[in-house]
Amino acid sequence: MNKRMILRHTKGGIFIHWFNAACWFILLFTGLGLIQNPQLQPLGQWYPNALRAVFGGGGLLIIHLAVAVTWLLVWLVFIIANWSSHVVPFLAQVFTLKPGRDMEWMIKKNLQMTLGYKAMAFFMKPLGLGAKIPDQEYYNAGQKVAAQVMLLGALVLAVTGAIMLRGKYFMTAPLADIAWVQWAITIHYIAAGVTFGILLVHIFMAAIAKEERPAFWSMFSGEVPEEYARHHHKLWYDEVAIKTSDQ
């Protein structure tokens, strides 16, 4: 029974995840390279200078815009085509947090991931809490919060990006709207930076954390071992188990 596999991600879901991730990487690297102002460039001038040596300054902007527009169009098609099958269930899942349970999960999981089970149990004792990490649904609370930030970040990036694009290519009124474009740039940067902060954790959990290794493989194969589902996403596992035993 331990080797039985459970379907976790559909082919469509896997495609859009990796397509999205690839676009984000290109957009992040080219976007950072577009900032060449010593007061604003967080990495220092060597970064934009190096990228411009390879792609040319204009090339950088063209790649950034082309990938951004492709990203947006593919997402729009995906969202429309999968509205009820993927999008709504995903949003419903990601935006339902149970405050008590999920707060407890957050605190315990963070302690356990950084200090280990023993230290976590030690800190929980005075609070009258056991060492048991609360059972989680299809996504755990960390994944939900990460997904919320990434979704919001993507939305803000798309909107501010569209405002900038309009500022450059479609704005015919002389200067009336220019403050919009300027604020769009600043907010675009903030959204990219905050989302990148969350992505560091996301990528660590997905690609490096040992206990989430089965989830990593599932982003290719679509399946997780039953054992993993039972341990990491108990509430989801129970649901699936009931469904399958009903049949």
Place this chain on the structure above:
Amino acid sequence: MANQKLAMVIDAPTCLDCKGCLAACKVANNVPDGKWRNWIKGADPERRASSPVVFQPGNCMQCDKPTCVEACPTGATYKNQADGTVVINRTLCIGCGQCLAACPYGARFKNTDLGVADKCDFCAERRKFGLEPACVSTCPTKSRKFGDLNDANSEVAKLLKANRAVRVANEQTRTDPNIYYLGEPGPTNWTVQARMPEAFDFWRRLADPVVKAVVGLSGLGVLAMLGKQLAMPKDAPPADGGAHEEAGHE
């Protein structure tokens, strides 16, 4: 070739306000309707009463400390080290207009045909063919003179050596302009100050440190998790009432 320091020396009293320089510039540089890369400021009313009337022709001053460059996020606008002009790489300009407010002279405008900032570049296209800027060539009284200040034999260098020249600048925004005026060009205190857009100020003062803090904290968290994973490879729920173990689950 040694670096040039291209500049204009304008003999203000000889300007007739004929606006030939404005027209020539517009044609030479394809400047859109309603926009100008250069100008002729009228004499102030007080001086108008007394003769002679003096005009103050101008254009981008190709400043040595350009506030427009300071305000450009992408580096599209920069000081060309080879000839000292302040230029715009149109392929990199995102049309955000931050340089417009940052120029105290209002020398920049948004070229809505191209979606980019636009300004005088001392006619870079014409200079490639050995021509002077259009406004200089066309000036009937030769009020506008153009050349390389680093070349002691140039007309402009000689003029500056032989005459008292003034520059027109704002007291608060010292941009070190490269247009010099001979004669009495009218008010030399330029009243407009360079202004950094609010969004730009917000970015460098607040957004920059906040984003660095968020990414830094997140990075630290990841390092802590990585360290723990390496230090305690066998970390597992305690046997008693284990973190994941459910009673009755065999």
